[in-house]
Structure formats: structure tokens, C-alpha cells
Amino acid sequence: MRIPRTFFGLVLLAAALPAAAKAPPEPAFAGRGTVAGVVDGDTIDVDVTFRFRMRLLDCWCPESRTLDLAEKKRGLKAKADLAEVAAGQPIVFEIPLAGSSLAELLTLDRVLGNAWIRGAKESLSEMQVRTKNASTKKGLPLGK
Numbered sequence: 001m002r003i004p005r006t007f008f009g010l011v012l013l014a015a016a017l018p019a020a021a022k023a024p025p026e027p028a029f030a031g032r033g034t035v036a037g038v039v040d041g042d043t044i045d046v047d048v049t050f051r052f053r054m055r056l057l058d059c060w061c062p063e064s065r066t067l068d069l070a071e072k073k074r075g076l077k078a079k080a081d082l083a084e085v086a087a088g089q090p091i092v093f094e095i096p097l098a099g100s101s102l103a104e105l106l107t108l109d110r111v112l113g114n115a116w117i118r119g120a121k122e123s124l125s126e127m128q129v130r131t132k133n134a135s136t137k138k139g140l141p142l143g144k
Helices: 005-016 069-086 124-130
Strands: 028-040 043-047 051-056 090-096 110-117
Touching (some): 028 069, 043 110, 069 110, 069 124, 110 124
């Protein structure tokens, strides 16, 4: 398995983050960044001091790169809706590490994680599910 160079940048970033003042959090990388681009309905490009691609956890959108035209239409809508809300916005992101091996953190050169527009109470994944652009598990109906 090829490890993206951005992963090593995340390791350096995590080392620079301040420790929590109260009970320690679950192991995770966390930080602030900006949504630099929307790849599809469940994947964003994030700029910190470098750019990395994040696959949103618990967010399964229809594919936008498929020959199935009905699925493609739903996938392009999910992407457009996410771009309208998130593109260019400052975010807080989290890449959970609890019980994870390096292989579980990465998929198709993307890190797996969660992202919230700063000040928002729901994650981008939760928003995509609520607006019926995604499901929480592959194979579930959109909105479930």
C-alpha cells in the first residue's frame, strides 16, 4: 500500500496541536482548515498548511463518476449541495485514531475523517444525510 505524503504532514500537525485541558480526548488528529474544493458528495479537499483529501465518515453518497445515469445525477446533486455549503469555508476536522491501523485511516489516497464548518452543530456528513444526499452506511436508503 502506498502511503500518501500528506499523511506524514498530518502526523507533524498532530504533534503541534495543543493538549486538551480536561480529560484527554480519544486519539485523533484534529485541526482547523479550509475546504479548498469538493471532489464529490462525500469527499472534500482540505487546506491546512498543506492540502489533503478527506473521505467523510458515515457519509455514503451516490457516485458521480459512474455509467449509471440516475446514480450519477444524484451524485452530482450531492456534490453541488456540499460545495454550496462548504467550499471555501473554514472548518474543524477530526481524523479518529482509536483502534485504527494505518491502513484503516486511508482509502484511495484519502484520509478518513469528520469535518464541521466552524461554529456548526452538525458535521458535513450529518448534513449530507439529513438533506438525503447520503446514507450513514453503504446500501442504506439516502437519509438513513
